[in-house]
Amino acid sequence: MSEIAGLPAQAFPAGEYLRDEIEARGWTVTEFAQILGRPQQAVSEILNGRKEITPETAIEIAAATGTEAATWLRLQSAYRLWKLARTDATERATTVARRARLSQLVPMPELRQRGMIPTGADLDTEESAVCDLLEISNIAEQPTLQFAARRSVENAPISPPRLAWIACVRQEARRGPSAIPELGDVPVLATETVRRLSDPSALATLPGLFADNGIRLVYVQAFNSGKIDGGAYIDDSGVPVIGLSGRIQRLDSVAFTLLHELAHLHLGHLDSGITLDTDVCAATDNETERSADRQAVRWALPEPIGLAAPISKRAVVARAKAMNVHPALIVGRLQYQRILPWTHMRDLTPNVRGLLAAW
Numbered sequence: 001m002s003e004i005a006g007l008p009a010q011a012f013p014a015g016e017y018l019r020d021e022i023e024a025r026g027w028t029v030t031e032f033a034q035i036l037g038r039p040q041q042a043v044s045e046i047l048n049g050r051k052e053i054t055p056e057t058a059i060e061i062a063a064a065t066g067t068e069a070a071t072w073l074r075l076q077s078a079y080r081l082w083k084l085a086r087t088d089a090t091e092r093a094t095t096v097a098r099r100a101r102l103s104q105l106v107p108m109p110e111l112r113q114r115g116m117i118p119t120g121a122d123l124d125t126e127e128s129a130v131c132d133l134l135e136i137s138n139i140a141e142q143p144t145l146q147f148a149a150r151r152s153v154e155n156a157p158i159s160p161p162r163l164a165w166i167a168c169v170r171q172e173a174r175r176g177p178s179a180i181p182e183l184g185d186v187p188v189l190a191t192e193t194v195r196r197l198s199d200p201s202a203l204a205t206l207p208g209l210f211a212d213n214g215i216r217l218v219y220v221q222a223f224n225s226g227k228i229d230g231g232a233y234i235d236d237s238g239v240p241v242i243g244l245s246g247r248i249q250r251l252d253s254v255a256f257t258l259l260h261e262l263a264h265l266h267l268g269h270l271d272s273g274i275t276l277d278t279d280v281c282a283a284t285d286n287e288t289e290r291s292a293d294r295q296a297v298r299w300a301l302p303e304p305i306g307l308a309a310p311i312s313k314r315a316v317v318a319r320a321k322a323m324n325v326h327p328a329l330i331v332g333r334l335q336y337q338r339i340l341p342w343t344h345m346r347d348l349t350p351n352v353r354g355l356l357a358a359w
C-alpha cells in the first residue's frame with residue numbers, strides 16, 4: 001500500500017492532545033465537561049477518539065483552553081487522513097492521480113471519441129494506448145518532442161491537444177509506404193502544388209505528389225481547443241513529414257498552411273526540431289515564422305496581385321486565371337492584407353474539408 005504524500009508516519013487523535021491540555025490545567029474530565037456545559041460522556045468520547053470534534057466544539061474547546069479553534073480541526077483532519085491512508089482510500093487516490101496524469105498529457109475525451117482509445121477500456125489499457133501514441137514507456141515519462149518553432153510565442157509547456165495532434169500525425173505518417181524516394185526540389189514542388197490547386201479537387205492528388213518528392217503528407221483533424229493548423233518535422237529515417245489539420249477549411253488557408261510548412265522545410269527550420277503552427281493566418285512577431293510566411297506567399301503568388309480598389313469578383317477571377325492560381329489564393333491574400341473584409345467573396349474560397357478527410 002502506498003502512502004499519501006505529506007502525511008506523517010504516525011498521527012494521534014485530537015482527543016489525546018486535548019487530554020494533555022486538560023491535565024496541564026489540573027482539571028478532571030468531569031470539571032472540563034462542566035466548563036463546556038456538555039455531558040461527560042460526550043467529552044470522554046472525544047478524548048478517546050471515538051467522537052470527532054465539530055467546528056462548534058472546537059470553538060468551545062478553544063474558549064476553555066485559550067487555544068485556536070483551527071488547531072483542533074487541523075489535528076483532527078490530520079488524524080483522519082492518516083487513518084484513511086491505511087485503507088483503500090490510498091488506492092483510490094492513486095487511480096485518481098493516474099487518470100489526472102492522462103488528462104494532463106492528452107485530451108482523453110476526444111481521443112476516446114476518435115476511437116484512438118478503446119471505449120470502455122480500463123485504466124491500464126487507456127494508459128498503454130496513451131503511451132503507444134506518445135511513444136513513452138510509462139505515463140510519468142515526459143514525451144520527447146523537440147520543437148524548432150512554434151508560431152504562438154508561449155513558454156508554457158505544450159498543451160494536451162497540441163501534443164496529441166502532433167503525436168497523431170507521427171502515427172499516421174508511419175502508416176504510409178515504408179520506401180520513399182529522396183527529397184525532390186522543394187520550390188518546384190511548391191509551384192506544382194499551387195498550379196494543381198487551381199482545381200481544388202486536385203487536393204486529392206497531393207499526398208501522392210509529395211510522396212513522389214520524398215515527403216510524407218498527412219491529414220489529422222484538429223483537436224477542439226488546439227488551434228493547430230499544421231506542423232512538420234523530419235522523422236527518424238530522415239524523411240520530412242508535413243501534417244495539416246484543416247482547422248480552417250478554406251482552400252486558401254489549407255494551401256497557405258501547406259506552403260508555409262514546405263517553407264519551413266526549404267529554409268532548414270526542421271533541422272532543429274518540429275514546427276507546430278497555430279493560427280497560421282494571423283500575423284506573428286516570430287522571425288522564423290515570418291520568413292516561412294514570406295516564402296509561402298512568394299510561392300503562392302509569385303507576381304504582385306496588382307488589383308486596385310474597388311475590387312470586383314470578376315477582376316479577381318480574371319487575375320487568378322492570368323496568374324494560373326485558384327481565385328481563393330488571391331482573395332485570401334487580399335483579406336490578410338485587409339484590402340478585402342474577411343466576409344467578402346466567400347464563394348471564391350471553397351471548403352475542402354471533405355477532400356482533406358479523404359487523404
Ligand SMILES: [Zn+2]
Pocket residue numbers: 149151260264275276277289292
Ligand atoms: Zn510555422
